[in-house]
Amino acid sequence: MTRNALGREIPERIGGRTVAPFAGAFAKIPTGTKAPRLQKGAPQREDKVLPTLEAAIEACGLQSGMTVSFHHSFREGDRVINLVLGTCARMGIRDLRIFPTALFGVHEPIVGHIESGVVSRIEGSMNGPVGAFISKGGKLREPAVLRSHGGRWRAIEAGDVEIDVAFIAAPQADPYGNATGIRGKTPCGPITFQAVDAQYARKTVVVTNDLAPYPVYPMEIQQGWTDYVVVVDEIGDPASISAGTLQLTNSPTNLLIARLTVDAVMASPYFKDGISFQGGAGGVSLAATKFLGDEMDKAKIVGSFGMGGGTKMLVDLLRRGQLRAILDGQAFDLDAIASLREDPAHLIMDPGIYANYDSRGCATYKLDVAFLGATEVDLDFNVNVNTHSDGQLLHGIGGHQDVAAGAAMTMITLPALRGRIPPIVDRVTTVTTPGEVVDVIVTERGIAVNPRRGDLRERFLAAGLPVRDLAEIKRDAGRYIQPVRRPVFGDEVIAAIEWRDGTVIDVVRKVEGWQ
Amino acid sequence: METRVGSDAKADCLVTARAAERASVTVATKNRNLLETGIRAVAEAVIESFGSPAVAVEVQDQGALDYVLAARIETAIRRVLPEAKPVQAVKGARAASDPDRPRRSRLYAPGNNPRLLVGIDIHGTDCVLLDLEDSVPLAEKGAARTLVKRLLAVVPFPDEVWVRINPLDAGGRDDLAEVLEGRPHGVCLPKAETGESVRELSKELGRIERRLGFDVGSTHIMPIIETARGVLRCEDVAEADERVVVVAFGAEDYTRDIGARRTDEALLFARSRVVAAAKAAGVQASDTVYADLANDAGLADECARARDLGFDGKGAINPRQIPILHHVFSPSAAELERAKAIVEAAREAESRGLGAVAVDGRMVDQPVVERARRLIKYAEKISKGGAA
Numbered sequence: 001m002t003r004n005a006l007g008r009e010i011p012e013r014i015g016g017r018t019v020a021p022f023a024g025a026f027a028k029i030p031t032g033t034k035a036p037r038l039q040k041g042a043p044q045r046e047d048k049v050l051p052t053l054e055a056a057i058e059a060c061g062l063q064s065g066m067t068v069s070f071h072h073s074f075r076e077g078d079r080v081i082n083l084v085l086g087t088c089a090r091m092g093i094r095d096l097r098i099f100p101t102a103l104f105g106v107h108e109p110i111v112g113h114i115e116s117g118v119v120s121r122i123e124g125s126m127n128g129p130v131g132a133f134i135s136k137g138g139k140l141r142e143p144a145v146l147r148s149h150g151g152r153w154r155a156i157e158a159g160d161v162e163i164d165v166a167f168i169a170a171p172q173a174d175p176y177g178n179a180t181g182i183r184g185k186t187p188c189g190p191i192t193f194q195a196v197d198a199q200y201a202r203k204t205v206v207v208t209n210d211l212a213p214y215p216v217y218p219m220e221i222q223q224g225w226t227d228y229v230v231v232v233d234e235i236g237d238p239a240s241i242s243a244g245t246l247q248l249t250n251s252p253t254n255l256l257i258a259r260l261t262v263d264a265v266m267a268s269p270y271f272k273d274g275i276s277f278q279g280g281a282g283g284v285s286l287a288a289t290k291f292l293g294d295e296m297d298k299a300k301i302v303g304s305f306g307m308g309g310g311t312k313m314l315v316d317l318l319r320r321g322q323l324r325a326i327l328d329g330q331a332f333d334l335d336a337i338a339s340l341r342e343d344p345a346h347l348i349m350d351p352g353i354y355a356n357y358d359s360r361g362c363a364t365y366k367l368d369v370a371f372l373g374a375t376e377v378d379l380d381f382n383v384n385v386n387t388h389s390d391g392q393l394l395h396g397i398g399g400h401q402d403v404a405a406g407a408a409m410t411m412i413t414l415p416a417l418r419g420r421i422p423p424i425v426d427r428v429t430t431v432t433t434p435g436e437v438v439d440v441i442v443t444e445r446g447i448a449v450n451p452r453r454g455d456l457r458e459r460f461l462a463a464g465l466p467v468r469d470l471a472e473i474k475r476d477a478g479r480y481i482q483p484v485r486r487p488v489f490g491d492e493v494i495a496a497i498e499w500r501d502g503t504v505i506d507v508v509r510k511v512e513g514w515q
Numbered sequence: 516m517e518t519r520v521g522s523d524a525k526a527d528c529l530v531t532a533r534a535a536e537r538a539s540v541t542v543a544t545k546n547r548n549l550l551e552t553g554i555r556a557v558a559e560a561v562i563e564s565f566g567s568p569a570v571a572v573e574v575q576d577q578g579a580l581d582y583v584l585a586a587r588i589e590t591a592i593r594r595v596l597p598e599a600k601p602v603q604a605v606k607g608a609r610a611a612s613d614p615d616r617p618r619r620s621r622l623y624a625p626g627n628n629p630r631l632l633v634g635i636d637i638h639g640t641d642c643v644l645l646d647l648e649d650s651v652p653l654a655e656k657g658a659a660r661t662l663v664k665r666l667l668a669v670v671p672f673p674d675e676v677w678v679r680i681n682p683l684d685a686g687g688r689d690d691l692a693e694v695l696e697g698r699p700h701g702v703c704l705p706k707a708e709t710g711e712s713v714r715e716l717s718k719e720l721g722r723i724e725r726r727l728g729f730d731v732g733s734t735h736i737m738p739i740i741e742t743a744r745g746v747l748r749c750e751d752v753a754e755a756d757e758r759v760v761v762v763a764f765g766a767e768d769y770t771r772d773i774g775a776r777r778t779d780e781a782l783l784f785a786r787s788r789v790v791a792a793a794k795a796a797g798v799q800a801s802d803t804v805y806a807d808l809a810n811d812a813g814l815a816d817e818c819a820r821a822r823d824l825g826f827d828g829k830g831a832i833n834p835r836q837i838p839i840l841h842h843v844f845s846p847s848a849a850e851l852e853r854a855k856a857i858v859e860a861a862r863e864a865e866s867r868g869l870g871a872v873a874v875d876g877r878m879v880d881q882p883v884v885e886r887a888r889r890l891i892k893y894a895e896k897i898s899k900g901g902a903a
Contacts, residue, residue, distance in 0.1 A: 418578075445637060479669065480581055481580060
């Protein structure tokens, strides 16, 4: 065991790998070279269409013990992960390591594949039922590894994870292997999350339900990377992309948080012509994005760019001329997908452009302001988005670390009271994002400013905003609820949380009791 | 006999209770590991506060805060054992509020809806108004009373908090007996029609204040004028008692009572009468609520017209309306500047021994100077905030 820079106990080895403990958000200096990419063989003039998924799996030489990767652009509507794993199971392939960009509730069948031995390792977010299954004692051969969107891209380039076969759900593809997510019968938004998989995987299979004549564009996935194209009936349901998100909140508490958030932005040095911001798909983020747009309109300022996940809210700002561009890694609703086709200033951004630590530039570093959520924050401003207070692993990292590290002012929005479980704690159950990159925490009971940002604190106070100590807000909320019990963790590590540079910021251990 | 209190809605809990051989608590919650011990502790404390009667209590939790849990459990115990008396009253501690403090907004909150009550203290409204009357169905009146009492006892409202009781002869006395323990700043009397009803309420308040050891006379009264009779006699109502600090107008019931449509014309008579009655009695006047939540411009317009009629504030049905109310009913920067200039000129005239005061070359009467002084003081109270 070693203690990393946040004092979290980290094992020296996890799975087969030696662990580098987290040393600080920007402590690591990338050196050396990136991993080599396989030469995939002779130049090819012929089309790459194979009749069935089975044929593609065979042609790739996919065998037990190998690593397969997927993207999550269909979110709750995805059909491809279940289809591929089900086909592998029927073909007798076992012991797979899966490497998705994220998992959702729709992927519950993976639990069955873990129980039957088809899947034995997971590198990637553990949203919902799979996380719950692992937390409750379901066994993987090695601990899961969770990475941010930028961290995943970096890990592939660094050779930390080698992909045998990348399966890429493509709403439209041509027979020569170009593919896009924004056209076709069932568009899902950008699929460039897997652009790096397609380049580094030993074999790349494009799975589409809409085979169109050459050339399909934009070439999010390129012909030079693709080995095979397979046509199936169904790859996903776009109607489910926005399931569970994208309701503009009507909760007075959430609206108040959104209002305070925007008031704080207006009091900050960043509320001026050229402001850039990232807004997510949660109710508070959406409301804050709307309020901020209204204020920009009143003040007659134009933003340089808004960062997605793309939403109707951002698209409206672009079309009204209040933003010069949208940089978009994934679509959170159908309006955003339509806009990606129609608005030239709505740009597809792959995670390498977005947030690759081992590079000379990230779009997130150009952000002035970001609104992010949390399941827990602690008095050191550390943020947890991965586990619940009961220690269960239930969410992925998404872009949380990347955006928080990048934005000049990272704002965490969360209610001080969320039912009977306190979101502000002495020490987060799991650290996803370190306090050193979190500037402001906005609750309905006050705004807490990281002591590192005395400049913001002074501006907020001058603007008459309710600036308070986080400990005081915590005490305030605590008067309404009895203390909750806390999980007691054993030694067994069920997941590692990587910081975006590849070091380990925390691990999730198995819960053994309660105190 | 078995009773059920509360609901399975978010932020509430469903409590089942029945007489049993001995006291017991069963807890069901989605987060058993985290929450069961805390919920049990709340339940046991409430049972103990009744002298540990033999009652079996089951709690199905939906994320209810402690005071919600406690209120539901208390109501259940009292229904099963009507004779049971708490060993100790739940008591709020709250200083009396300044009778002349700003009341630009009064935010209504339904008294038996925990989801809407959580965080009702944080929206910066001048007055929160916890409602036991129209928003609470008859069968829930008892549960609402207890919930409001428990809420009042633990939530430290930064500004003023009021309770709208039921009419005195329709449950209002029971409301008072219970919620006053939570120590609200004031009580709203709905459908006020006579000075007599206000004096009756005042007497009842005095009795309870004495019983609870509060200063007699410290609880304010806000009569709500919302019937034809009330409008015609509102001067009696406004002058009836020292406790009256503000008279409110309610348009919904009034238009129904007189068979009018809700137009400005139909309401003008009533509004003007209420304002005149309040001002004649030296108290504030507060206008009715504006129901179209989505129409901010309409709300601002109605506020401005109410202000021009002489109202000091207005009702709100949603926190989002509050900033607009506060904007319209606060003195503007220009008004404040002018008032300061008048007061300064008066001070100077006095120091020079002059009888007449002039501002910008125009003579100013003494009542105008007084009014300017009041406006400055009022603006100071607004910027200072707080109930005192």
